[in-house]
Amino acid sequence: MTPERGLKQSGTTPRPRDAEATKALLLHAATEEFAEHGLAGARVDRIAERAGANKRLIYVYFGDKDRLFDAVVDDQSRAVMAAVPLPDGDLVAFAAARFDYVRAHPEARRIAHWRAFERSEPTHDELAAYRLRVESIEAAQREGRLRTDIPAAELFAIVLRISESWLAAPSALWAADGRDPLSPERLASHRDSMLAAVRSVVQVPG
Amino acid sequence: MTPERGLKQSGTTPRPRDAEATKALLLHAATEEFAEHGLAGARVDRIAERAGANKRLIYVYFGDKDRLFDAVVDDQSRAVMAAVPLPDGDLVAFAAARFDYVRAHPEARRIAHWRAFERSEPTHDELAAYRLRVESIEAAQREGRLRTDIPAAELFAIVLRISESWLAAPSALWAADGRDPLSPERLASHRDSMLAAVRSVVQVPG
DNA sequence: ACGATGTAACTATCCAGTTAGTTACCCTGA
């Protein structure tokens, strides 16, 4: 037998050539990899493998590892902003939507946190989106629907953290609690607690 | 002039030989490095350099990079637990103490978060400490000093996150706010807001 | 036939961990 070093048809049928589809696959694989390991811990080879694509294409489509991370962050950021609105400064509805979104998309929270820790500058779009949210809260404050003794940006920061307080709780606290922290019943019951807490925080005192 | 390639007396006088002191220097340098870069992003060579010690000593005193990280986490965890008590289930006092501690020791929060993201299992000591805190909250609930419609562990998780909500806020929110987010005046005023929020969350409704 | 899409193999660098020592210090015995 000759040494047979040629490439056969590569085992499976090669995926049809489609730059957009490949790019999307790479972005999706990168989202998972960065969510699990962060920027420094993520491995470019693993991303290519997860996507079933060639590593080279990452460099063709995204430039380098850092810019791939930026692309993931932008994408996630846009997705959260779209999925979790702040209708009329209603922070309770916001907290509910955010809790549901993060529960369904755990990678969203992880990406956001890795980003906050490894890379700081906000993009223009993001800044604009946050500004809208703060203004919406300020309007609700003027209309007497939210307490006014806490500045809008701080109120927003507080509600943001409350909405993910259980999902982001230290594992030691989960363990101290005893029950399965992520069971559907536990999460449903926590959702109620969490919304009660948000209601208490945002309502005008009196 | 001859090329002068010899090492002179190493510039500064060599630090006196003291294993405990060197170990402490390494732990301190590792705390800074891990706080800034996380486990994957930290560099063992940089830690040695920061400590002004030889890299080899890290392996002698701590084993390897992972166990050095564990040592840092344990140390920080113990320090926070000692500095931020939960007297009689008083969550407002707890939030104040935690805010003040984290403000004075920003690396404590970063280490805790890196740890939560890169490495999960709680230690025995930590678990015991959290159990005490939860029990202390449960006692206060029985005595009518805290609301009872939110389970103790969840109430603790919520207060924990509120206490660092501003320091952990997305940079885009800081930017949207306009003012310098970390100026002493801003932090003092946020401290009041934050404590007002905690009071609203924990008080028994009625 | 040519540009866009894709691939395998390669390279240069980085970096955790190791090797093979050297230096400071202490203790013991003469």
Added chain:
DNA sequence: TCAGGGTAACTAACTGGATAGTTACATCGT
């Protein structure tokens, strides 16, 4: 009181494997 030997503390230089990024080439659609 000090020679010398034993040990703890420390060090420079190295190694091998991992890893980001590149090169040179193949194949497809038009």
